[in-house]
Structures are given as C-alpha cells and as structure tokens.
Amino acid sequence: MEDTLVPIFVVGILFLGLPWLIFHYVTQWKKNGGLTVEDEKLLDELHDMARRLDDRLGTLERIITADDPNWRPRQAADRSHDMDWRRDA
Amino acid sequence: MSARRTKFYLDKSNRKWSGVCAGLADYTGIDVTLIRVGVVLLTFMTSGWGILAYFVTAWLANDRPREFDYASIEDEKFWQTVRARPGASVRDVRSKFRDIDRRIADIETHVTTTNSALAKEIDALR
16 A cells, blocks of 8 residues: 555655646746836836936036035935945946 | 847857856856856766756857947946846836936025025125
8 A cells, every 4th residue: 555655645746746836936936026028128218317317417416516516405414325325336 | 029138148258168157147247257167066066967058058048139238337237136136126226216306406406596596696786
C-alpha cells in the first residue's frame, strides 16, 4: 500500500504542485510589477519632460540669482533636502 | 509590437564575446565585471552548463536598438529602476514634478514681490 502511495504523492508534488507554485508567482509578479507599452512610453515622456523643465528652471534661477543673489524666500532647510534627492536620483 | 525598454537586450557596445554579460549589467545595474566573474564561477560549478546558457541567451536575445542608447548615466539609472521597481520610478518622477512646482512657486513669489516693491518705490517718488 505504502509503496504505491508514496510515489504518487511525490510525482504529484514534483510535476503538478511545483510548476503550479512557480506559475502562480510568475503571473502575480507580472500582474503587479509590469508596465504596459503605453505606460512605459508615458513614463519615458514624463521623465524627459521633468528633465527639460528642470533645466529651464535652472536657467531661470541662475538669471534671477545674478540679478539678486539672495532672492529665495525659504532657502536653508528646504533646499538642502532637495539637493539630497537630486544627488541619488 | 514596438520595442520596449524593460526587455533584456544584448549590449554589443560593451561586449567581450556576444554582449550577454554586458546586457545583464545594463539590465540590472550590477557591475559588468562582477557579472562576468559570476558567470565563470557558475560555469565551473555547473560543469559547463553556464557556457551553454550563455550561447542560448546570445542566440535568443536581440541587440539593443540604437534609439535606446542612454543620453546620460542618470538616464541609465532611471531605466534600471524602472525594470526593478516600476512603482518606485513613477514616484521618483512625481517627486521631480513636485520639486519643479516648488521652484516655480519660489520664482513666482520673487517676481511678484519685487514688482510690488518697485511699485511702492515709484509711488513714493510721486
């Protein structure tokens, strides 16, 4: 009795349970983590736009700084925090 | 279907053989030398299967399209984050826009306040 049951269980786990587990996680990972092609293009565009706006703002800020060196209303704490994310970005 | 940035590509511009390791390095952001050493070690440990995997990958994967050449290191890092954690990169872009908004607000405040200061001075001269 035991000689026939054990192989059935082992084969069942190996060839049915394990692939099911793997595919279960693969589909879940795809559902959560994946971007569609449109999302990807949108993200690309937004990232590019953010960079261009950043450049333009940099130019504007330089112009204003040349005009009036301490023009920024809230410089100290706020700005240093901003610089932090820009360094690791 | 159009080409995607989140796919694995062979990187021919930094290749040693076929660009599999360079492609992996580009995909994950891990240093290319580390990946090469890892692949060699894996080949020794699996008694030669690594080489087979290498050539199968080289045969199956496409070259990276020219239009995906990165403009800067920052760009490369960005796409590596997109591949690993898309949500994090979306939040990153949002934080950039927030920063832009804040800086524009600063500039706006400066421009409007200096204008009113100038107007007051002109009024005082009258």
